Amino acid sequence: MPWCLAALFGQAEATTQDFTLYISSGTWPINGAGGTIVDIWGYGDRAGSPTVPGPALTVYEGDNVNLTVVNNHSIDHNLVIQGVSTDLSAIPPGGSKTYSFTAPTAGTYLYSDTLNNSVNREMGLYGAFIVRPADGSNRAWTGGPAYTFERTWVVSDMDKSRWNDVAGSGGTIDTAVYKPNYFLINGLGGFDGMMDPATTLDGMVGDTALVRIVNAGQYSQSLHFHANHFEVLTSNGVRWPSPYQQLDTINVPPMTTADVLFHLNQPGHYPMHSHTSQMETANGIYLNGVATMIMIH
Amino acid sequence: MSIGNYQKLALALLLGAELLGLGTSAGATTINRTFCVSSLNKSLSGQSVAFWGFGDCGGRGGMGGSGMMGGGTSPGPVIELGAGDTLNLSLMINMMTPQEAYPYNGHTIHLHGADVPTSEDGVPETNNNAVNGDTYTWSPQTGHEGTYMYHCHVHTVKHLEMGMYGAIVVRPKDASGNLLNRITPDPATAYNYQQIYVLGTVDPAYHTASGDSTVFGDYNPQYFLISGKEGKTASSPAISLAAATSKKVALRLAGLHSTNATFAIKDSAGNLKSFTIYVQDGRALPTPKSVTSVDISPGQRFDVLTTLPATSGTWYPQVTYKRLRDNSPYATVYGKITF
Numbered sequence: 097m098p099w100c101l102a103a104l105f106g107q108a109e110a111t112t113q114d115f116t117l118y119i120s121s122g123t124w125p126i127n128g129a130g131g132t133i134v135d136i137w138g139y140g141d142r143a144g145s146p147t148v149p150g151p152a153l154t155v156y157e158g159d160n161v162n163l164t165v166v167n168n169h170s171i172d173h174n175l176v177i178q179g180v181s182t183d184l185s186a187i188p189p190g191g192s193k194t195y196s197f198t199a200p201t202a203g204t205y206l207y208s209d210t211l212n213n214s215v216n217r218e219m220g221l222y223g224a225f226i227v228r229p230a231d232g233s234n235r236a237w238t239g240g241p242a243y244t245f246e247r248t249w250v251v252s253d254m255d256k257s258r259w260n261d262v263a264g265s266g267g268t269i270d271t272a273v274y275k276p277n278y279f280l281i282n283g284l285g286g287f288d289g290m291m292d293p294a295t296t297l298d299g300m301v302g303d304t305a306l307v308r309i310v311n312a313g314q315y316s317q318s319l320h321f322h323a324n325h326f327e328v329l330t331s332n333g334v335r336w337p338s339p340y341q342q343l344d345t346i347n348v349p350p351m352t353t354a355d356v357l358f359h360l361n362q363p364g365h366y367p368m369h370s371h372t373s374q375m376e377t378a379n380g381i382y383l384n385g386v387a388t389m390i391m392i393h
Numbered sequence: 394m395s396i397g398n399y400q401k402l403a404l405a406l407l408l409g410a411e412l413l414g415l416g417t418s419a420g421a422t423t424i425n426r427t428f429c430v431s432s433l434n435k436s437l438s439g440q441s442v443a444f445w446g447f448g449d450c451g452g453r454g455g456m457g458g459s460g461m462m463g464g465g466t467s468p469g470p471v472i473e474l475g476a477g478d479t480l481n482l483s484l485m486i487n488m489m490t491p492q493e494a495y496p497y498n499g500h501t502i503h504l505h506g507a508d509v510p511t512s513e514d515g516v517p518e519t520n521n522n523a524v525n526g527d528t529y530t531w532s533p534q535t536g537h538e539g540t541y542m543y544h545c546h547v548h549t550v551k552h553l554e555m556g557m558y559g560a561i562v563v564r565p566k567d568a569s570g571n572l573l574n575r576i577t578p579d580p581a582t583a584y585n586y587q588q589i590y591v592l593g594t595v596d597p598a599y600h601t602a603s604g605d606s607t608v609f610g611d612y613n614p615q616y617f618l619i620s621g622k623e624g625k626t627a628s629s630p631a632i633s634l635a636a637a638t639s640k641k642v643a644l645r646l647a648g649l650h651s652t653n654a655t656f657a658i659k660d661s662a663g664n665l666k667s668f669t670i671y672v673q674d675g676r677a678l679p680t681p682k683s684v685t686s687v688d689i690s691p692g693q694r695f696d697v698l699t700t701l702p703a704t705s706g707t708w709y710p711q712v713t714y715k716r717l718r719d720n721s722p723y724a725t726v727y728g729k730i731t732f
Contacts, residue, residue, distance in 0.1 A: 130605070130607075318690035325506075325675075337680070341679060364512075364514075371648075373550045373609070373612050374550065374651075378610075379607050380609035381605045382548050
């Protein structure tokens with residue numbers, strides 16, 4: 097998966113970051129117990145290769161960002177970075193648009209297609225926009241808490257039969273009814289999410305992980321960490337005061353974000369999972385859904 | 394785990410009688426309990442719904458007598474211990490234990506929020522599929538006072554919904570080892586009364602389905618509970634407390650539901666009453682927060698304190714259960730405090 101498009105080196109001064117994303121329809125596998133293949137619409141970093149979520153866009157504070165979106169799909173779309181970009185207008189089929197802006201304060205942001213009464217987003221048009229401190233340090237923000245490694249968890253939900261199947265075949269969705277039966281972490285059911293190295297918290301005792309949680313779905317996500325409590329650094333872009341409050345379960349409402357700091361304190365293998373019943377399944381079949389592993393060595 | 398589950402359980406049972414109540418160091422106590430699981434039925438809005446509940450096995454650690462069947466309830470018994478104490482919580486599975494068929498047979502006890510090692514965590518997928526009985530050990534430390542939960546972690550979508558859960562309260566102790574009537578060691582958290590509100594929601598379809606069923610992909614809660622009971626109106630509360638004026642009440646809120654929820658306290662005129670959150674998820678807030686409502690999502694706990702007025706009256710602590718998509722309400726369940 098083309099997970100990180102940013103240059104992987106730290107930088108001391110603002111540079112220009114150019115991205116191009118291509119919108120198209122496709123299919124997406126959800127593996128493991130209860131798995132399936134769903135129709136999606138997604139952003140991809142190559143034409144004709146949509147992914148769920150879209151590629152993570154990583155920049156540094158103050159960067160000049162030029163984000164070009166090419167609409168290779170049959171209906172209108174857009175891309176809005178919540179709290180950053182303000183242009184809600186549609187990109188028509190076959191059209192493209194370049195959003196240019198200065199990267200805001202360091203943190204975790206949600207980007208999504210805001211059109212079509214949540215249908216475009218539900219179909220997979222969302223992703224994470226990550227702003228690192230200008231000095232390139234492994235800190236949540238300039239002078240903020242340090243971490244050893246970071247993970248981004250884009251969590252979401254899909255109602256296959258009432259939404260994806262219908263939209264995928266050109267039908268009209270009754271958006272008043274939404275009963276999601278697939279729950280994803282970084283586009284994966286838990287069967288894959290528990291093994292995906294870009295998702296699991298895998299490290300040594302003494303390491304600290306910054307976990308950037310983005311809820312791109314329509315259901316609240318109540319995420320429970322086994323092993324250790326974590327510190328809450330931000331919720332929905334608002335920094336919490338230090339010393340940071342410690343929790344073992346965090347509620348991340350739809351279209352919000354949270355940054356938490358997880359200290360790897362004791363060896364072992366532990367799950368992190370949604371504590372909401374059906375979200376631990378794929379179409380009701382256990383064990384799947386929003387889940388990953390914490391592996392501490 | 395270095396020894397087999399059965400050996401570990403047997404050892405705990407043998408040692409149980411000797412260790413029970415004996416302090417191991419100044420003021421520290423080892424608490425040994427053994428839970429069995431049993432079937433029960435609740436009448437909810439006139440409908441009979443099957444539950445599975447934890448209960449103390451009774452009689453010599455469940456090794457004989459009528460204790461085999463456990464007498465479980467939902468929620469299960471409250472476990473109370475002091476910071477610095479050690480809990481050895483054993484689970485006994487026997488012929489009478491209600492179970493699902495393979496691969497979801499057996500049960501575990503997960504000590505939710507306890508930050509225990511993998512061997513004590515009660516998660517079959519990480520612990521050699523140990524689902525036929527085990528002893529779960531936890532020693533909460535000073536600074537860990539507050540409310541925790543226990544629940545089965547086998548086929549959790551089914552077993553938790555079946556009612557296999559309960560609350561654990563960790564209280565501060567004084568120098569002599571006595572439990573203090575405080576939420577934390579901070580004297581500002583002293584209370585005259587405490588009550589535990591276990592949040593629960595019930596989709597009866599989940600109670601009859603089992604195994605790999607698509608029923609578990611669509612949660613439609615029909616019944617809404619506080620501590621195992623419906624309390625649909627202020628005049629028929631799920632839980633009540635007879636207190637005295639000007640006293641302090643600690644309410645311990647444990648989220649074992651599967652929806653969004655909001656807790657609030659109202660007086661008989663419907664006015665919101667203030668309370669202070671001192672602990673969330675077993676950790677003191679760096680700065681206690683005074684509020685008139687708090688959202689509780691599945692898995693969360695809050696320990697809050699409120700001061701009753703100087704003139705007699707009635708307050709209604711209440712939980713409004715809400716939809717995960719848009720927070721629109723399902724129902725409100727009432728508690729009651731008279732003073």
